[in-house]
Amino acid sequence: MSKKKCLIFLIILIMIVKVFGLTVYSTDVDDELQDNIAEEPSNNNETSQETNDSEEISPQEEPTSNIPEPSSEANTWTTPNSSSSQVEERVNSQSSRREEGDNIEQSTQINGTIPEDSFASTEVKANNNNLKSIEIEGKELEPAFEKNITEYYLVVDLDVDELEVVATAEHVKSTVEITGNTDLVEGENIITIIVTAENGDTKEYKILVTKTDNIDATNANLKNLEVNGFNIFPSFSSKIYNYNLTINKIIKELKITAEAQDEKANIEITGNENLKEGENTISIIVTAQDGITKRTYILNTFISTANVQVTEENKMPAMYAIGILLIIILILGMYLLNRKNYMR
Numbered sequence: 001m002s003k004k005k006c007l008i009f010l011i012i013l014i015m016i017v018k019v020f021g022l023t024v025y026s027t028d029v030d031d032e033l034q035d036n037i038a039e040e041p042s043n044n045n046e047t048s049q050e051t052n053d054s055e056e057i058s059p060q061e062e063p064t065s066n067i068p069e070p071s072s073e074a075n076t077w078t079t080p081n082s083s084s085s086q087v088e089e090r091v092n093s094q095s096s097r098r099e100e101g102d103n104i105e106q107s108t109q110i111n112g113t114i115p116e117d118s119f120a121s122t123e124v125k126a127n128n129n130n131l132k133s134i135e136i137e138g139k140e141l142e143p144a145f146e147k148n149i150t151e152y153y154l155v156v157d158l159d160v161d162e163l164e165v166v167a168t169a170e171h172v173k174s175t176v177e178i179t180g181n182t183d184l185v186e187g188e189n190i191i192t193i194i195v196t197a198e199n200g201d202t203k204e205y206k207i208l209v210t211k212t213d214n215i216d217a218t219n220a221n222l223k224n225l226e227v228n229g230f231n232i233f234p235s236f237s238s239k240i241y242n243y244n245l246t247i248n249k250i251i252k253e254l255k256i257t258a259e260a261q262d263e264k265a266n267i268e269i270t271g272n273e274n275l276k277e278g279e280n281t282i283s284i285i286v287t288a289q290d291g292i293t294k295r296t297y298i299l300n301t302f303i304s305t306a307n308v309q310v311t312e313e314n315k316m317p318a319m320y321a322i323g324i325l326l327i328i329i330l331i332l333g334m335y336l337l338n339r340k341n342y343m344r
Helices: 003-060 082-111 305-343
Strands: 131-136 151-156 165-169 175-179 187-196 202-211 222-227 242-247 256-260 266-270 278-287 294-303
Touching: 131 187, 131 202, 165 175, 165 187, 222 278, 222 294, 256 266, 256 278
Parallel strands: 151 202, 242 294
Antiparallel strands: 131 165, 175 187, 187 202, 222 256, 266 278, 278 294
C-alpha cells in the first residue's frame, strides 16, 4: 500500500474513532441527567412525606406544660404564650377594622349620602317682620292699615278701659307681642305691637289712643296741605298721613300751606329748614284743642342735584344760540344804520 493511501486510511480511522467517542460520551451524559431528574422527585416526595408525618404526629404529642384552656368564646382557645396572644390580638384588631369598614361602606351604599350631622346647618331664617293686618273690634284706625305704616290713631270714650287688638303677622314663623291695650287712662295711651321675625329682626307698630268724653275736641286732622310750586303724591286726604315729593333743583326751604279742620287746633312744621341733597323728612304736627290728641303728617322730600346739573347743561346750547343771534341782529342793525346815513 502506498504512503498516500495509508495516510488517507489513517485519517478516516481517526475520524471514526472521534465520532464514536463523542456519541458514547453524549449518551452517558444523557443517562446521568435522566437519573438525576428521576431521583429529585423521589427526594421531594420523601421530604414532603416526612413533613406530613411530623405534622400528623405533633398534635398527638402531649405538652409538658401550659395546658390550653377554653376561652369564654365558643371555638376559641388561648394559651399563656405571649407570641400567640399577640398574634390573636392582631387578628382580632384586623377583623374589627374590617367590620367597621364594611359597616361604613354598607351605610354609604344604603343611604347614598353623607350623614347630615357632618355638615353645619345652612338653613336661612326668614327676616319678614311685617304685619298682615291690625284689627280692633268695633273701631276704625286712622289711617287704613298698610304694612309699611307704623303709626295709627284712635279715639275712644271714657267708658273704654281695654281694647281687644288682633294683629296678624305676615310670615307664619314671626311672633307678635301686644302691650298697652289694657287699663286705658283718660288722655293719650300708646299700644305697642312688636313683630319679631324668625331671624330675630323686630319691627314696632304703634296705636295712639285718645280716651276722652269730648270727641269734637280731639279733631287733629288737616283740611288742606299744599307745597307752593310742587305737587305731592298721593293727592291730599285728611286720613292719609304720608306723602312724597321730588325736587329737581337746589332749594333750602319749601313754602308749605297747612290748614286744620278745627280752627282751634295748632299746627307745627319741622324739618323744613336747610334742606339738603338726598332725602329730607318734613313733619306737619297737628294738636287738637284738647291739647292731647295729635296727628303727624309726613312729607318725604327728595332733592336730586344730578337732575339739576343735567337741566343746566341742556340750557347751555340754547343760551349760546340766543347770544349769537343777538350779536347777528346787532351787527345787522349797525349795518343798516350806516347804510342809511351813507345814502343821505
